[in-house]
Amino acid sequence: MIEMSGITKAFSGNVVLNNVQFELADGEIHALMGENGAGKSTMMKILSGIYTKDAGEIKVDGQVVNFKSPKDAEKLGIIVIHQELNMLPDLTVTQNLFLGKELTYGKTGILKTRQMEKEASQLLSKLGLNVNPKTRTGDLSVGKQQIIEIAKAIASNAKVIVMDEPTAALTDREIETLFQTIRELKAKGISFVYISHRMEEIFAICDRITILRDGQYVGVRNIPETNFDEIVAMMVGRELGERFPERKSTIGNTKLEVRNLTVNGLFHNLSFKLRKGEVLGVAGLMGAGRTEVAQTLFGYRKASSGEILIDGKKVVIKSPIDAMKYGIGFVTEDRKTQGLVLDFTIKENITLTNLDKCASSGIVNQTKENSMVAKYIEELKIRTSGPEQRVKSLSGGNQQKVVLAKWLGTEPDILILDEPTRGVDIGARKEIYQIINQLAEAGVAILMISSELPEVIGMADRVIVMQEGKLTGEVMKEQMTQEIIMQYATGGEKGVQL
Amino acid sequence: MSNYKSKEMLSKLGPLFGLILLIIVVSILNPSFLSIANIFNVLRQVSISAIIAFGMTFVILTGGIDLSVGSTLALTGAIAASLLASGTDPFLTMGIALIIGLILGAINGVIITKGKVAPFIATLATMTIYRGLTLVYTDGRPISGLGDHYSFQLFGKGYFLGFPVPVVTMVIAFVILYFILQKTTFGRRVYAVGGNEEAAKLSGINTDKVKIAVYAITGFLAALAALILTSRLNSAQPTAGESYELDAIAAVVLGGTSLNGGKGWIFGTLIGALIIGVLNNGMNLIGVSSFWQQVVKGIVILIAVLMDRKKTV
Ligand SMILES: Nc1ncnc2c1ncn2[C@@H]1O[C@H](COP(=O)(O)OP(=O)(O)OP(=O)(O)O)[C@@H](O)[C@H]1O
Numbered sequence: 001m002i003e004m005s006g007i008t009k010a011f012s013g014n015v016v017l018n019n020v021q022f023e024l025a026d027g028e029i030h031a032l033m034g035e036n037g038a039g040k041s042t043m044m045k046i047l048s049g050i051y052t053k054d055a056g057e058i059k060v061d062g063q064v065v066n067f068k069s070p071k072d073a074e075k076l077g078i079i080v081i082h083q084e085l086n087m088l089p090d091l092t093v094t095q096n097l098f099l100g101k102e103l104t105y106g107k108t109g110i111l112k113t114r115q116m117e118k119e120a121s122q123l124l125s126k127l128g129l130n131v132n133p134k135t136r137t138g139d140l141s142v143g144k145q146q147i148i149e150i151a152k153a154i155a156s157n158a159k160v161i162v163m164d165e166p167t168a169a170l171t172d173r174e175i176e177t178l179f180q181t182i183r184e185l186k187a188k189g190i191s192f193v194y195i196s197h198r199m200e201e202i203f204a205i206c207d208r209i210t211i212l213r214d215g216q217y218v219g220v221r222n223i224p225e226t227n228f229d230e231i232v233a234m235m236v237g238r239e240l241g242e243r244f245p246e247r248k249s250t251i252g253n254t255k256l257e258v259r260n261l262t263v264n265g266l267f268h269n270l271s272f273k274l275r276k277g278e279v280l281g282v283a284g285l286m287g288a289g290r291t292e293v294a295q296t297l298f299g300y301r302k303a304s305s306g307e308i309l310i311d312g313k314k315v316v317i318k319s320p321i322d323a324m325k326y327g328i329g330f331v332t333e334d335r336k337t338q339g340l341v342l343d344f345t346i347k348e349n350i351t352l353t354n355l356d357k358c359a360s361s362g363i364v365n366q367t368k369e370n371s372m373v374a375k376y377i378e379e380l381k382i383r384t385s386g387p388e389q390r391v392k393s394l395s396g397g398n399q400q401k402v403v404l405a406k407w408l409g410t411e412p413d414i415l416i417l418d419e420p421t422r423g424v425d426i427g428a429r430k431e432i433y434q435i436i437n438q439l440a441e442a443g444v445a446i447l448m449i450s451s452e453l454p455e456v457i458g459m460a461d462r463v464i465v466m467q468e469g470k471l472t473g474e475v476m477k478e479q480m481t482q483e484i485i486m487q488y489a490t491g492g493e494k495g496v497q498l
Numbered sequence: 499m500s501n502y503k504s505k506e507m508l509s510k511l512g513p514l515f516g517l518i519l520l521i522i523v524v525s526i527l528n529p530s531f532l533s534i535a536n537i538f539n540v541l542r543q544v545s546i547s548a549i550i551a552f553g554m555t556f557v558i559l560t561g562g563i564d565l566s567v568g569s570t571l572a573l574t575g576a577i578a579a580s581l582l583a584s585g586t587d588p589f590l591t592m593g594i595a596l597i598i599g600l601i602l603g604a605i606n607g608v609i610i611t612k613g614k615v616a617p618f619i620a621t622l623a624t625m626t627i628y629r630g631l632t633l634v635y636t637d638g639r640p641i642s643g644l645g646d647h648y649s650f651q652l653f654g655k656g657y658f659l660g661f662p663v664p665v666v667t668m669v670i671a672f673v674i675l676y677f678i679l680q681k682t683t684f685g686r687r688v689y690a691v692g693g694n695e696e697a698a699k700l701s702g703i704n705t706d707k708v709k710i711a712v713y714a715i716t717g718f719l720a721a722l723a724a725l726i727l728t729s730r731l732n733s734a735q736p737t738a739g740e741s742y743e744l745d746a747i748a749a750v751v752l753g754g755t756s757l758n759g760g761k762g763w764i765f766g767t768l769i770g771a772l773i774i775g776v777l778n779n780g781m782n783l784i785g786v787s788s789f790w791q792q793v794v795k796g797i798v799i800l801i802a803v804l805m806d807r808k809k810t811v
């Protein structure tokens with residue numbers, strides 16, 4: 001029903017899509033894959049009328065169309081759920097769901113608040129989301145907000161739903177619900193474009209897959225006729241090898257110890273130890289309180305009680321500045337609101353955490369700054385036209401690398417990573433894992449919060465599991481399986497009681 | 499990439515083209531605009547509003563606003579005048595006035611950060627308080643009879659290398675402030691706080707300190723403007739500086755700085771202040787009635803902002 005051909009697009013001379021084609025059949029789930037910056041989001045922004053193409057043709061049901069704005073695309077039932085969330089945090093869930101399509105009594109403009117709330121809660125429960133539609137959206141976790149975005153698209157009777165990395169912030173259980181919904185909608189003839197870096201998902205739910213590399217069309221495959229390795233090869237154009245690279249670190253003394261840490265209403269009596277050179281995974285469902293623990297360790301949230309010890313000495317961390325003095329770094333989960341200054345350049349973002357290192361008596365030394373930034377752009381393989389590019393215009397995965405670079409620059413002793421590979425492509429993931437390994441090998445103590453169990457199992461030496469603000473289990477490398485971790489995370493069976 | 503930058507540069511220089519266009523139009527309508535005497539006159543008037551607008555740029559870049567600048571100007575001017583009238587050394591007087599300006603500004607910053615009051619409300623309150631204190635201090639009457647301290651007179655009325663001293667002061671202030679914003683760690687942090695306060699805080703930036711500093715700088719610059727004004731008039735009026743905050747905000751906005759913070763530059767503010775100055779002077783020369791002048795000024799601000807909107811969307 002949708003045919004895009006010869007699509008070309010350049011941003012100020014920088015060609016990001018070159019003669020790309022894409023086809024979507026009725027009731028099909030079509031994956032779009034490619035490395036960070038390959039042009040997937042741009043392609044879909046052209047389909048949905050956000051960007052205009054420089055060349056090429058789009059046909060919907062055989063008719064050539066020329067979308068001037070997202071409204072034009074919406075009229076034909078093409079709805080995009082963007083990679084970066086677009087919820088208004090101060091509105092309630094209902095208000096967000098009905099934004100721009102509020103139910104009113106005739107043309108009076110008087111809102112049918114009750115009815116909207118009723119419909120909202122029906123829609124949410126259909127998606128398996130248990131929230132009060134009167135909740136302020138900003139108070140919900142990123143994962144829940146994502147599901148509300150999906151609900152919104154479903155509510156507006158879309159014929160084609162484009163999902164740009166919808167599951168990046170979701171936990172396995174939420175993903176399962178989402179897939180079920182997608183399958184149901186597919187049976188009703190709705191088509192999906194599905195962008196994701198998670199190979200397992202693509203194979204689980206998609207019918208076909210189109211692959212882009214560096215703004216070029218590489219090919220299209222039917223899912224049953226292809227495999228993991230072929231797709232990866234098409235995507236990166238080279239062999240990748242092991243997904244989780246090996247680490248040869250020696251685990252040293254306890255670097256960080258947490259005793260009975262509590263933030264009232266969020267998590268209670270948390271105790272754990274993190275050692276030098278160790279990667280400690282923190283697993284749990286969305287909303288288990290993992291991010292809040294990280295924020296408390298970093299001085300961004302006030303602890304109600306409990307102690308934090310670094311190198312065996314009790315420390316008081318009242319602010320991120322204190323935390324950084326103790327050598328703690330914190331790669332935050334939400335890059336748009338907490339990780340980056342979007343209007344800043346790559347350079348300005350990377351040096352934000354350690355500007356003093358690139359300055360003498362308060363004056364920024366451009367040469368030092370540039371060489372530091374060049375080093376990280378190179379080391380992390382950040383795909384950019386240059387250090388002066390605004391991070392706003394970077395692809396999602398590259399934005400994530402900028403956040404990482406920002407913290408590597410502080411040379412931390414303890415690094416907290418909150419969902420470090422969210423939205424990062426398969427090649428870049430491996431690069432990030434390698435960096436984590438290098439850090440651990442150099443003796444950095446790493447606390448890695450992750451909702452992707454394969455990642456936790458592949459990377460962590462040890463994992464602690466949280467459920468609803470409590471520590472429910474600890475699993476050593478040898479015993480780690482998805483089942484055991486899920487049991488602790490859902491409060492299923494009790495194992496080693498902590 | 500160079501393409502990238504040059505495009506950004508071009509849009510940043512928009513206000514400059516606007517100013518040049520305005521100057522051309524005014525000089526065609528009345529060639530006497532271009533006389534040295536008139537140009538100095540414009541620049542002298544602009545110097546006071548520009549210096550205040552420079553401070554406002556810092557505040558607006560952090561995403562704040564300072565409505566109290568006019569009242570700070572009046573209060574520090576009155577204090578300077580009374581000190582001089584009582585025979586205090588002119589340099590000491592200037593020092594005291596500037597420090598008081600700095601403190602009044604810092605108070606704004608502390609209320610906003612520690613008291614967690616919205617900048618608009620906080621400075622609306624201090625605007626009233628500082629104005630009230632001025633009235634109390636002066637008993638509502640102008641202070642004159644400042645004596646004839648040559649050095650103080652020079653500050654508002656003198657010439658340096660053939661240029662009016664206030665203009666030289668403005669240029670020096672501009673150069674220093676431009677340098678601070680573009681080249682120092684503090685400047686970078688000002689932009690970061692306005693761009694994304696949460697990310698700035700999580701990057702270990704003491705955002706409260708940055709904010710208090712920008713308000714303190716603004717208070718200091720308001721006091722500097724007060725000294726120029728007091729010297730030029732050789733007296734201090736308790737009503738001095740009324741609605742200066744609006745001209746300052748207008749200059750900042752005309753210069754392309756976003757009221758949301760994080761985006762803009764001080765060169766734009768200088769151009770913005772000049773646009774307002776040339777517009778005022780030009781309309782006087784052409785003989786536009788003072789009532790219509792206001793209408794025209796408002797329309798110009800509106801057009802500038804609308805054009806800016808077009809660019810960014
Ligand atoms: N508005 C813009 N201005 C300039 N360059 C842009 C803009 N939007 C995207 N780009 C560039 O286009 C390229 C493709 O970006 P796009 O966001 O489409 O990648 P992607 O395939 O979605 O990557 P990811 O998996 O990281 O989300 C990138 O190099 C990006 O920097």
Ligand SMILES: [Mg+2]
Pocket residue numbers: 040041042083164395396
């Ligand atoms: Mg993308």
